[in-house]
Amino acid sequence: MTSARDIRPRTDDLAAQAQYLSTSPSASFHSPSSHGSALTRTVPVVNAKHLKPFATEDIKVLLLENVNQAGRDILKQQGYQVEFLKSSLPEDQLIEKIRDVHVIGIRSKTKLSARVLKEAKNLIVIGCFCIGTNQVDLQYAAEHGIAVFNSPFSNSRSVAELVIAEIICLARQLGDRSNEMHNGTWNKVSNKCWEIRGKTLGIVGYGHIGAQLSVLAESMGMSVIFYDVLNLMALGTARQVNTLEELLREADFITCHVPELPETKGMIGQKQFEQMKAGSYLINASRGTVVDIPALIEAMRSGKVAGAALDVYPNEPAGNGDYFNNDLNSWGADLRSLKNLILTPHIGGSTEEAQSAIGVEVATALTRYVNEGSTLGAVNLPEVALRSLTIDEPSHARVVYIHKNIPGVLRKVNEILGDHNVDKQMTDSRGDVAYLMADISDVSSTQIKELYQSLESLSSRIMTRILY
């Protein structure tokens, strides 16, 4: 199929047009997510147009990293061509595969760098079926009109519950006791095993996960302090501290819930371990770059840190198998030899509940973007949506024009649209990129073609799509 970005309508017959035009809006979609996400903010129109979308079979979708069945089903039900792989791909294979797809769905492992995205000539949208979007070059994507969606909090509870479990496991050395029993050793000890009641939990990054964790920890009798770059409302009796150092000096358990950013790289390193209380515990289920692992190994060997739980690593394997060795991370064997260290394979968000909720949420956002052009919930483009076209508007078309945010563009666009009846129009910008949607009524296929060509010829153009 010809590029969905290169949407060139032809007038000879409907089927041929369908090949070049994106789909009609289907207003029946609303996010089934129970969390009231941005997607649920649009009110469904009662007499919305439920057309069989044109040419959805031409939309090619590549899903990597074992995206949940619920999400796959939604995309297949649209008639899209869906290719599904359980693991991520090495860069050369990814580049081959990404060349002709319109939609790609990934999780935390797949790196969509500018180098990879440069090859993705047909790509219109990326779905991160997870929370983190650090694996995608968001700026490059925006500048090339590629929308990026994620699921901002569908797995937050799963991560918070895992951390609660780990706090108790570390305090009671449960991992070691269990391993010993598996090896046939009875080792009944109470030395340096603690209750968590009355202990202080220090949360670094008090966002969706940190805040959820705060409530759970307090309900088990812990005192909670947190450090965040933002001034945030403390839940329950939690208390915000002014500096990371203050948190490290006070907390018995420290847990990291910050995104991967240049500022959070190596945020917990040798200096920070020195500032911690003797015998404290560290948990990292955020990103592998946040904790300096060789420094952690030293701090555990010296006894400064009494236990740790790691769910994320600087280098993670592409799929399941026997990979957690020194080839992957040079300190792998040293890490594995430590006592009271829980190592998990990036499973913070890996629960049935989280994965199916994410599948539905992100697949729905992708479908709405492909079919209707709605960017509600996009992480790299301005959020723009128009109410759905209705059954009373059979010959309406929706213009989506992504353009450089420079002076004079709207005047030129409106000169082009001005010959038609513009029913509704909305535009917004984010940084260097602006997103315009306009519904125009009573347009013929020939006019759509002309509109498309005129918009494409503007120097401000990043991407034009015409949906009907």
Ligand SMILES: NC(=O)C1=CN([C@@H]2O[C@H](COP(=O)(O)OP(=O)(O)OC[C@H]3O[C@@H](n4cnc5c(N)ncnc54)[C@H](O)[C@@H]3O)[C@@H](O)[C@H]2O)C=CC1
């Ligand atoms: N292990 C796993 O499976 C999972 C890991 N994650 C990771 O957890 C991270 C956090 O997730 P959420 O709580 O949903 O994110 P969030 O965006 O809701 O919260 C992050 C918080 O960190 C704060 N922050 C940013 N930079 C900071 C800094 N330098 N110092 C202190 N605070 C800083 C922000 O202000 C914000 O309050 C995600 O970005 C993702 O990388 C998320 C889900 C699952």
Ligand SMILES: O=C(O)C(=O)COP(=O)(O)O
């Ligand atoms: O949601 C996130 O950011 C996570 O880290 C979970 O990633 P995953 O979907 O398990 O690859």
